[in-house]
Amino acid sequence: MTTVNWGVLGAANFAREHMARAIHEAEGARLAALATAHPAKAEGFRAFCPDLTVYPSYEALLADPGIEAVYIPLPNHLHVEWTRKALQAGKHVLTEKPIAMTADEIEALIALRDATGLLAAEAYMIVHHPQWQRAQALIAEGAIGRVLHADAHFSYDNRADPGNIRNRPETGGGSIPDIGVYTYGSLRWATGAEPVTLRTRIERENGVDTFALVSGDMEGPGGRFSFHAMTSMRLFPRQEVVFQGEAGLLRLTAPFNAGLFGEAQLHLFRAGQPDHLERFPGARQYCLQVEAFGRAVRGGAPFPWRLEDAQGTQAMIDRVFAAAE
Known part of the structure; x- marks a missing residue:
């Protein structure tokens, strides 16, 4: 190439x-x-x-x-x-x-x-990381049975930096535009599901959301399940995503800033079976993203996150803000 x-x-x-x-x-x-x-x-x-x-x-x-x-x-x-x-x-x-x-x-x-x-x-970038590709495959093959609930959490604290573009409404700031893309989009991508009901609680400062708790139901190829998704720019740092099914539980650590927040790990728990842990210490999701882009440009390889995928997540973000109003 x-x-x-x-x-x-x-x-x-x-x-x-x-x-x-x-x-x-x-x-x-x-x-x-x-x-x-x-x-x-x-x-x-x-x-x-x-x-x-x-x-x-x-x-x-x-x-x-x-x-x-x-x-x-x-x-x-x-x-x-x-x-x-x-x-x-x-x-x-x-x-x-x-x-x-x-x-x-x-x-x-x-x-x-x-x-x-x-x-x-x-x-x-997360869809290029093997942690997420493995999670999507495990859910699709029924490793935890039918998904019944999912939780996605992403928080950090930047209150000490009021000039940051994330704290300014005129630059499109707020926790939802910044990291709701990850909590909402990751649930959509891993399960193929879209939201059907939404309940929201949003706290704002200076015209931007600094805390958002969204819950409701999503529905996709595997059926309907409940979810909670939390984002905040005013809480102690946390990143975690959990998929809970009829037959098991899948937990992703450092799901968004893999290697920076911590080591990317995938934990699989199933009744009657040994707990299973997979680690991804060497995966560099930003490089993987650039290389995937190059393959798509040069050889026409499918790029795993199309504009249509981004539009679906943005539509969910739009619904979250509308529900809060």
Whole structure:
């Protein structure tokens, strides 16, 4: 597979610490360019990629014919605009989650993707991690019987950083846009189920949700089950997902920030059988995501998280906010 040349729009801290490094290190990918109006911010990227070309504007990078794919880590409210502009410039696009602020906005991106024949996707890295791929397979094969209940929890505390884009309404902040994508989307992806009833409790500060507890019922190929999903930007850090079935229980530790929050582990408990533990210490989900994107661009391999998948999660987010109102 020939190498895909990547550019990054914006010198975000997350890009510098994680995704730009993943592009630089992934097989079949080359980090070639960065666009930032602040040259000093480029130095953190040049520290691991000395030959990086730095452009003073996003438009200048998109005009470079040598850049085939762009990664967009901009604030949430800019995702749709620059995904559209990148596609119109003839680039494949991987945009940070949430790719849009409402499900309706994604419809136009799907149409533009189809019209251009380019790959556009939301950077939903967990579906590339073997922990989640294994969980999905175990549920599908009935390892825990019919799923009857699921819990998904993701919290951290950033109250000490009021200027953070997650704490600002004008940049699309809030715990649900930031990490509800993971709690809601992971339940959907692992079970193939969609929400049918929702109950919500949301607490807000300065116009953004800082705590959200969502419960209800989901229904999919395996039938109907109840669920709880909690997100917060004001609680002690916690990450955990549990699927409880008629015949067993499946627990995922570090399900979202695998390797950063802790070691990714999958625990399987079944009556009358020894407890089963699988560890995934070496899996690097950001690199796996970049490599999967490259295979899709070069060989047409299916990409496991399509815009339609992102739209389904965003539709659930839209329903959560509507239920709270």
